[in-house]
Amino acid sequence: MTAALLAPALVVPTQAAAATAAVQRVEWLSDRRVAMWVFSPAMNTPIQVQMLLARDWNSHPDATFPLLLMLDGLRAQDDENGWTKDADAEVFYADKNVNVVLPVGGQASWYSDWISPDNGFTYKWETFLTKELIPVLERDWRTSQVRGVQGLSMGGTAAMNLAGRNPGLMKYAASYSGLLTTTTLGMPQAIQFANKDAGGFDAGAMWGPPGGPEWAAHDPYLLAEKLAGVSMYVSSGSGLAGTHDQLSTMPLISENWAGTGLEILARMSTENFVAKLEKLSIPVQANYRPAGTHTWPYWDFEMRQSWPQAAAALGTDPGGTDCTLGGAIEAVATAAGWLGGCLTAEYPAAGGVVQDFRNGRVFHSAATGAHAVAGRIGGTYAGVGGPDSPLGLPTGGEHGLPDNRGRMQTFEHGSIYWTPATGAHVVRGAILDAWGRQGFEGGPAGYPVAAEAPTPSREGSVQSFEHGPIFYSAATGAHRLEGFILDKYAELGFENSPLGFPVAEEAPLKDFGRYARFEGGNIYWSPLSGAWSVRHGALADAWGAQGFENGRLGYPVSDEFTVPGGTQQNFQTGFIVMRDGKSEVHGV
Numbered sequence: 267m268t269a270a271l272l273a274p275a276l277v278v279p280t281q282a283a284a285a286t287a288a289v290q291r292v293e294w295l296s297d298r299r300v301a302m303w304v305f306s307p308a309m310n311t312p313i314q315v316q317m318l319l320a321r322d323w324n325s326h327p328d329a330t331f332p333l334l335l336m337l338d339g340l341r342a343q344d345d346e347n348g349w350t351k352d353a354d355a356e357v358f359y360a361d362k363n364v365n366v367v368l369p370v371g372g373q374a375s376w377y378s379d380w381i382s383p384d385n386g387f388t389y390k391w392e393t394f395l396t397k398e399l400i401p402v403l404e405r406d407w408r409t410s411q412v413r414g415v416q417g418l419s420m421g422g423t424a425a426m427n428l429a430g431r432n433p434g435l436m437k438y439a440a441s442y443s444g445l446l447t448t449t450t451l452g453m454p455q456a457i458q459f460a461n462k463d464a465g466g467f468d469a470g471a472m473w474g475p476p477g478g479p480e481w482a483a484h485d486p487y488l489l490a491e492k493l494a495g496v497s498m499y500v501s502s503g504s505g506l507a508g509t510h511d512q513l514s515t516m517p518l519i520s521e522n523w524a525g526t527g528l529e530i531l532a533r534m535s536t537e538n539f540v541a542k543l544e545k546l547s548i549p550v551q552a553n554y555r556p557a558g559t560h561t562w563p564y565w566d567f568e569m570r571q572s573w574p575q576a577a578a579a580l581g582t583d584p585g586g587t588d589c590t591l592g593g594a595i596e597a598v599a600t601a602a603g604w605l606g607g608c609l610t611a612e613y614p615a616a617g618g619v620v621q622d623f624r625n626g627r628v629f630h631s632a633a634t635g636a637h638a639v640a641g642r643i644g645g646t647y648a649g650v651g652g653p654d655s656p657l658g659l660p661t662g663g664e665h666g667l668p669d670n671r672g673r674m675q676t677f678e679h680g681s682i683y684w685t686p687a688t689g690a691h692v693v694r695g696a697i698l699d700a701w702g703r704q705g706f707e708g709g710p711a712g713y714p715v716a717a718e719a720p721t722p723s724r725e726g727s728v729q730s731f732e733h734g735p736i737f738y739s740a741a742t743g744a745h746r747l748e749g750f751i752l753d754k755y756a757e758l759g760f761e762n763s764p765l766g767f768p769v770a771e772e773a774p775l776k777d778f779g780r781y782a783r784f785e786g787g788n789i790y791w792s793p794l795s796g797a798w799s800v801r802h803g804a805l806a807d808a809w810g811a812q813g814f815e816n817g818r819l820g821y822p823v824s825d826e827f828t829v830p831g832g833t834q835q836n837f838q839t840g841f842i843v844m845r846d847g848k849s850e851v852h853g854v
Contacts, residue, residue, distance in 0.1 A: 294645030294646055298360075306390065321610070325610045330409060333413045338368075338420070342373045347369065361586055372389070378424065384467055395428065414437055416441070422444020437497060437579045438575070442568040442569070443536075446539035453535070457469050500539065504554070505527070595628045617633075634658075643682045672684055680694025688714065697727070715732055745767075745771055747772065787802045795838055796823065805842055808844075808851060832845035
């Protein structure tokens with residue numbers, strides 16, 4: 267087993283390390299969409315951030331790419347950013363050469379640092395986004411120092427605030443239906459109402475009482491002078507019903523009353539903001555639409571309309587490719603229409619070639635043939651290192667399994683299995699062989715639920731399955747444990763205990779009992795006696811001389827423990843004491 271295949275482990279920061287933001291966990295959702303949990307010292311909690319990796323991420327492994335931060339609206343949820351959940355950002359940016367960064371969560375936060383905790387949250391979003399997250403992305407995720415930010419509604423306000431409050435941080439900022447004057451007459455009250463409506467948050471905990479300094483410090487209108495030099499794009503509808511609205515009984519008015527009112531507010535504040543910029547001779551691209559309410563289809567439209575300006579400000583091409591198809595890869599791509607159009611030309615990959623498509627990749631070598639890798643399996647494959655990992659190249663296509671629960675794909679040196687409930691995980695080497703002998707996913711272990719991981723103190727590895735882990739070491743091989751025996755093994759300290767690694771599969775005993783053998787002893791279990799260890803040595807030999815569980819003492823009912831002058835272990839109908847190397851067998 268090799269550590270090269272291991273997914274990043276969950277790391278809980280210690281107090282000494284708590285001042286440093288760091289990625290705690292990574293989940294690859296596809297070969298170019300990643301979810302990561304970044305510990306925020308400011309908020310003292312991990313924050314999920316998803317990334318849509320640049321078009322050339324795979325084909326140019328040494329390149330860095332501009333950052334485009336996309337901020338959510340007032341009702342941001344904790345499972346996924348609205349730009350991928352409610353809009354089509356993943357598809358739109360597939361052929362764009364930027365790292366799109368999508369923070370998850372922050373409902374009613376306005377992506378700012380709050381004065382005090384509220385509603386169970388300690389919001390320090392500005393610190394997280396500008397001082398904690400960006401260094402992580404530049405250090406570990408090939409992100410350059412060329413940055414832009416855009417958002418809708420609350421996120422549009424925050425985009426301008428982040429750019430204005432952090433001069434030089436952003437080259438581009440865009441607001442779609444943002445409230446760009448937060449201190450004008452009635453606006454603080456509107457924001458307070460909105461925060462209460464979206465999760466029960468108090469705007470006073472955010473920026474203090476209206477008229478206070480923090481409200482002024484978070485008003486894009488008042489920050490206008492500090493936005494000089496930033497390429498800006500702002501837009502708003504009129505509040506009238508547009509092509510994406512359902513008409514009410516009133517002419518030109520949408521059934522979405524809240525969306526109508528919010529868009530009118532956004533339009534008024536955006537116009538005031540633009541007027542201030544014009545007075546300061548600061549350029550801005552303003553787009554006032556004749557119709558449209560405060561809803562996602564219009565923001566998706568503005569995302570697309572603003573991209574040419576964003577691309578120019580970020581110094582990247584506007585997207586699209588002139589790649590062509592040929593040979594064995596063309597045959598696979600043609601048959602798998604779901605792959606979409608190509609994004610790159612063919613490029614080398616571990617003795618073969620690969621070509622990237624909108625929805626996956628196709629690998630080819632003379633030895634393995636041509637096969638598409640996509641989706642969650644493709645994400646896991648990318649996450650472990652793709653063809654340069656010990657898995658090697660794919661040897662077959664992804665296919666469903668007989669239980670209709672999962673899917674799998676084979677590679678030169680292992681396989682990846684996936685179900686919606688368990689995720690996608692590599693299984694390889696001795697663990698794959700042991701799992702296979704038990705029937706793979708159809709056997710007692712079920713599907714893998716985690717990546718193979720090294721055992722912490724002894725050389726070996728372990729992989730968890732639905733119904734128990736498989737432990738491996740070079741000396742003992744790979745063996746699965748489950749149930750009460752596994753619980754006892756855990757209580758003793760797993761492989762770090764005197765028992766060491768398991769050396770055989772669990773086996774049945776009398777009276778519905780079971781036992782498992784280990785390097786340093788055995789664990790026995792029965793319904794009446796429970797699970798207990800018996801370590802190798804003179805005491806175990808003495809029990810064996812009585813016939814083990816079949817003898818007059820029966821099953822153990824305790825672990826070995828110290829008594830004056832020796833050690834003792836209790837059994838169902840007696841006990842054994844060891845003193846001075848001699849055993850004393852006591853029957854009841």
